[in-house]
Amino acid sequence: MSRLQTTFARARAENRAAFVAYVCAGDPDFDTSLEVCRALLANGVDVLELGVPFSDPLADGLTNQLAAQRALESGMTAARVFELVQRIREFSQAPIVFYTYYNLVFANGVDAYVRAAKAAGVDGILTLDLPPEEAGEVAAACRTHGVETVFIVAPTTPDERIPVIAGVTTGFIYYVSREGVTGVRDQVAGNIPEAVARIRARARVPMVVGFGIGTRAQVAQVAVHADGVVVGSALVNCVRDNLGDKAKLVAAIAARAADLSAGTKRTG
Numbered sequence: 001m002s003r004l005q006t007t008f009a010r011a012r013a014e015n016r017a018a019f020v021a022y023v024c025a026g027d028p029d030f031d032t033s034l035e036v037c038r039a040l041l042a043n044g045v046d047v048l049e050l051g052v053p054f055s056d057p058l059a060d061g062l063t064n065q066l067a068a069q070r071a072l073e074s075g076m077t078a079a080r081v082f083e084l085v086q087r088i089r090e091f092s093q094a095p096i097v098f099y100t101y102y103n104l105v106f107a108n109g110v111d112a113y114v115r116a117a118k119a120a121g122v123d124g125i126l127t128l129d130l131p132p133e134e135a136g137e138v139a140a141a142c143r144t145h146g147v148e149t150v151f152i153v154a155p156t157t158p159d160e161r162i163p164v165i166a167g168v169t170t171g172f173i174y175y176v177s178r179e180g181v182t183g184v185r186d187q188v189a190g191n192i193p194e195a196v197a198r199i200r201a202r203a204r205v206p207m208v209v210g211f212g213i214g215t216r217a218q219v220a221q222v223a224v225h226a227d228g229v230v231v232g233s234a235l236v237n238c239v240r241d242n243l244g245d246k247a248k249l250v251a252a253i254a255a256r257a258a259d260l261s262a263g264t265k266r267t268g
Contacts, residue, residue, distance in 0.1 A: 003095040003123050004148055004171050007046050008206045008227055016264045017223035019044055020208050021257060022099060022232030024051035024067035025084050026076030027239055032246050033071070034087050036239065039254035041092045044261025048088070049126075049230065052081055052100040059128045063233040063240065070239075078108060082120040089121040097124040097150060097171065105130075105138065114141035124171040126150035132168045139168050152176050153199055155191065166203035172228065173199060173207045196225040219263030231260050 011018040021040050026033050037048060053071035057064060085096055098117060105113045105127060125147055127138060132151050142149050148171030153162060177192055192209060199207055209222050210230025222229045238256050242249035
């Protein structure tokens with residue numbers, strides 16, 4: 001089995017949801033980002049979702065937009081993102097999924113980009129603005145190089161389109177539980193149980209839920225239903241709130257990850 005498949009199987013065996021953590025690669029700089037990733041993986045994170053910094057991140061709220069801006073201003077490039085993955089692979093074999101935009105893949109040549117991602121140690125690619133109907137080239141490159149694909153289902157996705165999405169998804173389906181952009185919310189969306197059941201009836205791949213999840217209680221609420229829970233902005237805020245103090249920043253994100261991870265365990 002792949003690293004992603006093994007991770008979801010282990011989480012199921014342990015009666016919990018997998019903890020998927022998002023941070024932007026290179027935020028606020030390469031060295032600090034590497035330590036952030038190390039801290040996350042040492043404190044309960046099962047799958048590391050690395051945002052590839054982009055100048056026009058249309059699916060992201062202000063928190064993640066500013067993270068991408070900090071990363072770009074610190075000198076992050078496609079090559080540096082691949083280097084970051086290679087450095088992570090020196091101490092962890094946890095699955096790494098790129099959270100990216102199609103322009104970044106296309107501009108470098110789809111096959112060449114996917115090949116380089118695999119060589120660096122990337123397990124999966126989520127291309128936010130690439131609909132599955134237009135994803136043939138990316139899907140073919142991922143099959144060729146052994147990289148898994150991740151696609152999104154939204155609250156507005158019609159039932160008949162879910163099998164189309166599932167048909168090109170090999171890693172996991174990412175259910176975006178809210179319309180709009182990323183960001184912390186006071187409450188999780190209220191329709192998650194129904195949405196999960198709707199998707200499960202039409203797809204066999206694992207399903208994770210994200211957008212607007214930022215506390216241990218919210219993680220626990222979602223973990224009852226999903227195979228994995230994604231937290232992003234709440235972790236990125238730890239970076240934002242501790243800029244200029246690397247030790248404090250890493251300690252803060254480690255503590256937040258450990259707290260969130262505790263919510264993934266199901267009690268039933």
